[in-house]
Each structure stands twice: as structure tokens, then as C-alpha cells.
Amino acid sequence: MLADFLGLTVSAMLDSSIFSILELLVVPVLTVFYFISRKEKSLFFLLFLVSYSSADILHIIDGDNLSETLYFLCNSLYIFAFLFLLFEIFKTLNLKILIKKFLVQTIILLVLVVYLFTVLCGIIDPILFETEVLGMVRLLEHSYNLVLLVLLAVSFLNFLENDTRKSLFLFIGCLTISFSDFLLIGYYYLSDIEILNYIAIALNIFAFVMFYLQTDVEIDSKKKSNIFA
Known part of the structure; x- marks a missing residue:
């Protein structure tokens, strides 16, 4: 009896808007803490x-029914956020060494x-979004996915070149946030299996934990072959 009650309570929490709001508050809170x-x-x-947090806060303000204006604004903020993270990674990436040692990779x-x-693109292009600016929506979706893929690739190359805990945590963060977004694409456009949404949320939160951990100055070391020490 108690187990059934607890199960129903947990299910109600997962299905409620409170759960979504709490998930969207993770990055803003982490930003303040950082x-x-x-x-x-x-x-x-x-x-x-800040860019990612601003987009999450806009989602909270508008709820689940995003207007087209907020849709473009939120996704633009997410794209800018990933670009800023890409610039952060490029600060420690030496292109000459990368081309010399890791050209094949x-x-x-x-x-x-x-x-x-x-x-x-093959998944997004056939979808007819409920909008009068279908071309702009597809352009924004493709730009978002392209920036995310480039970020994932560059973070891996950064790990190969620097071989530090900081670069490892950055790569894990980029990897998990990419998987999170790709799972959401599957959830929204291919299948409505609810568990995909919850796995994506968990991966997103884990990604930002990794991003925060890489900011620790104690792990910002240039020593090679010692990332697991």
C-alpha cells in the first residue's frame, strides 16, 4: 500500500510542471554559485x-507554450552559449600542434x-512546424545542431592535445550535453517515450556538473599522462 502510494507520488512529481521548473533552475543556480x-x-x-541561464529562465517565464518570439530568442541564446564555450576551449587549443600530431583524428x-x-537535417527537414516562418525555424534548428556538433568535436580534440583533467571534464560535459540534446530530438520528433525525456534531463544536469568541476583551478594542470591521478 505504502509502495503504491510512493510510486503514485513520484509519478505525479515527474509529470508535474514543478519538475520541469526545477530542472530549468539548475543552470541559473549553478551560475550564481560559480x-x-x-x-x-x-x-x-x-x-x-549567463546565456544558457537566461534561456532557461525565459522557458520558466513562458511555460510550455513558447511564443515564436521567445522560441527564436531562447534558441539563439543557447547557440550563443555554445559559441562562448567553444571560444573558451579554443583558448587552450594550439592549432599548430593539433595539425602536426592529430591531423588524421x-x-x-x-x-x-x-x-x-x-x-x-534528414530528421528536421521533413517536419512541418506550426509557423509561417518555416525556413527560419529550420535554419535555427540546423544552426543549433551544427554548433553543438562542432563543440563536441573541438572538445575531444582539446582533450587529445592537452590531456588534463580540465580538458577531460570539458569533453565529458560536451559529450553528455550533446547526447542530452540528441535524445530530446528523438523524443520530440521520432518517439514520445517519456523515459527519453528524463534521461536527457539527467544527462543535461550531469553535463553542467562536469562544466563546473573543470573550473577548479587545482585541476587546471598542463602535466601530461596524469589525468586519472
Whole structure:
């Protein structure tokens, strides 16, 4: 009896709007915590958090029924957030070393990005969104996916080159946030299996935990072959 009651309570919480709001508050809270707790702050990483947090807050304000204006604004903020994170990674990436040591890996990743982007375009393009500006919606969706794929590839190359805990945490964060968004694409456009949504939320939260951990100055080391020490 108690087990059934607890099960119904948990299900009600998962299905409620409160759960969605709490999930959207994670990044804004983490942004405030980063601003307060970290003495040494990176401008690009802070802009990444602020942009992403702003988009999440707009989602909370408007609820589940986003207007077209807020849709474009939120997704533009997410794209800018990923671009800021990309700039953050480029600060520690030496293109000369990358081309000299990891040219083959770079080419393979470029091909993989093009392939995955083509697959995502094949999923998005046939969808008829309820809008009078269908072309702009598809352009925004494709831009979002392309930036995310490039971010994932660059974060992996950054890990290959620097081989530090900081670069590892950054890569894990980019990997999990990418999987989170790709699961959401599957959930919204291919299947309505609810568990995909919850897995995506968990991955998104885990990604930002990784992003926060990489800001610890104690792990920002250039020593090679010691990332698991």
C-alpha cells in the first residue's frame, strides 16, 4: 500500500510542471554559485553560463507554450552559449600542434560532424512546424545542431592535445550535453517515450556538473599522462 502510494507520488512529481521548473533552475543556480565561489573567473565560460541561464529562465517565464518570439530568442541564446564555450576551449587549443600530431583524428572528426549533421537535417527537414516562418525555424534548428556538433568535436580534440583533467571534464560535459540534446530530438520528433525525456534531463544536469568541476583551478594542470591521478 505504502509502495503504491510512493510510486503514485513520484509519478505525479515527474509529470508535474514543478519538475520541469526545477530542472530549468539548475543552470541559473549553478551560475550564481560559480560567480560567488570561484575567485578566478573565465569571461567566456561566464558568458556561456549567463546565456544558457537566461534561456532557461525565459522557458520558466513562458511555460510550455513558447511564443515564436521567445522560441527564436531562447534558441539563439543557447547557440550563443555554445559559441562562448567553444571560444573558451579554443583558448587552450594550439592549432599548430593539433595539425602536426592529430591531423588524421581531426579529419575523421570533421567527416563525422558532416555525417551526423546530415542525419539530423534528414530528421528536421521533413517536419512541418506550426509557423509561417518555416525556413527560419529550420535554419535555427540546423544552426543549433551544427554548433553543438562542432563543440563536441573541438572538445575531444582539446582533450587529445592537452590531456588534463580540465580538458577531460570539458569533453565529458560536451559529450553528455550533446547526447542530452540528441535524445530530446528523438523524443520530440521520432518517439514520445517519456523515459527519453528524463534521461536527457539527467544527462543535461550531469553535463553542467562536469562544466563546473573543470573550473577548479587545482585541476587546471598542463602535466601530461596524469589525468586519472
